[in-house]
Amino acid sequence: MPVLSPRSQLLIGLVLALLLAVTRGQHFATLNLPSASWAVFFLAGVLLHPRWVFPALFVLASALDFAMVASGTVTDWCTSPAYWMLLPAYGALWLGGRLYARWHREQAVSLVTLALTVLVAALVCHLLSSGGFYFLSGRYAEPSLAGFLPRIGHYYPRFLGNMALYVGVASLLYLGWRAASGLKPRVAG
Numbered sequence: 001m002p003v004l005s006p007r008s009q010l011l012i013g014l015v016l017a018l019l020l021a022v023t024r025g026q027h028f029a030t031l032n033l034p035s036a037s038w039a040v041f042f043l044a045g046v047l048l049h050p051r052w053v054f055p056a057l058f059v060l061a062s063a064l065d066f067a068m069v070a071s072g073t074v075t076d077w078c079t080s081p082a083y084w085m086l087l088p089a090y091g092a093l094w095l096g097g098r099l100y101a102r103w104h105r106e107q108a109v110s111l112v113t114l115a116l117t118v119l120v121a122a123l124v125c126h127l128l129s130s131g132g133f134y135f136l137s138g139r140y141a142e143p144s145l146a147g148f149l150p151r152i153g154h155y156y157p158r159f160l161g162n163m164a165l166y167v168g169v170a171s172l173l174y175l176g177w178r179a180a181s182g183l184k185p186r187v188a189g
Helices: 006-023 037-047 053-071 081-103 110-136 145-180
Strands: none
Touching: 006 037, 006 053, 037 053, 037 081, 037 110, 037 145, 053 081, 081 110, 110 145
16 A cells, blocks of 8 residues: 555544444434444554554444443443454454555555455454354353354345445545556556
8 A cells, every 4th residue: 555644644544433433323313324334444454554543443433332322322232241342353354454455566456355355354353243242242042153153144245245335435536546646557467
């Protein structure tokens, strides 16, 4: 990825934080956008260098969640000891973004690397977050692997689709920025 100036990173960080706030939960009822949470953590890993950004985003996400529960906007169904499995789950997305940033080349073939990295990071995130909730929340009488496996096929595609939407838009914006800058992607050959 390009080396971004501190000012550019600050702007991108603010946009990602705003995107997280606007799409997380139901506190902005007039906006019915899919959650960008997974994409925000992944893109922050790709684009933002300071390590403190990850805990800052996690604190923001948690504050939004607990504020919605406190205000009665949402029920406390998801707030259980399993909630804290979101920390390693979002960490997997952040790490996936960091790895992709290291692997990125200004070549069209990087889109394949991006897609594979998104798939794997999202799957690990889903296994940790959804699996953590299923096994640790106390909401299911007798959690079992046999009971959890069908949940992957049911919920993972939707979460992956949301993430792919936002990462895809970010990729298009990046390609647009490159084109406007007069930089063309190289074709591997």
